[in-house]
Amino acid sequence: MIWTALRTGARAQEVLNIQRADLNPYDESIFIRGLKGSNDREIPVHSDLFSRLHRFAENQGGTSVFPISYNRLYQVWEMYRPVPKKFHALRHTFAIELYQKTKDLRLVQVALGHRNITNTMVYADYVYSQQELRKLIL
Secondary structure, eight states, rough: OOHHHHHHHOOOOHHOBBBBBGGEEETEEEOOOOOOOOOOOOEEOOOHHHHHHHHHHHHOSSSBBBBOOOHHHHHHHHOSSSSSOOOTTHHHHHHHHHHHOOOHHHHHHHHHHHSSSHHHHHHHHHHHHHHHHHHHHH
């Protein structure tokens, strides 16, 4: 679950909503159903993550890849999180890393399912301010 969120930018509930049918073996992508007014999207993932998810989903049996409750997800997160941050920080990490690699704000917008680019601009501002701060300090 954690790697899925980190590598897709999906929100916690979006991760929990992933169904076996959402795993596309032809291009190793995951269909994410958008929440909070965001767009649905298809996110390509690394083949290793896709293989693990596919095997995990087959072993679960049902239609849901992660058949647990929202509360249980947060219990797991509390036990295994590497830093004292909220699960949503994985989405921010995904967005910042994608923007740093591509400098393509529109791509980040599509990947996150944002309908409005102003919601996405926060990541560009963060990256820019970190770069400027680094110049001043180092």
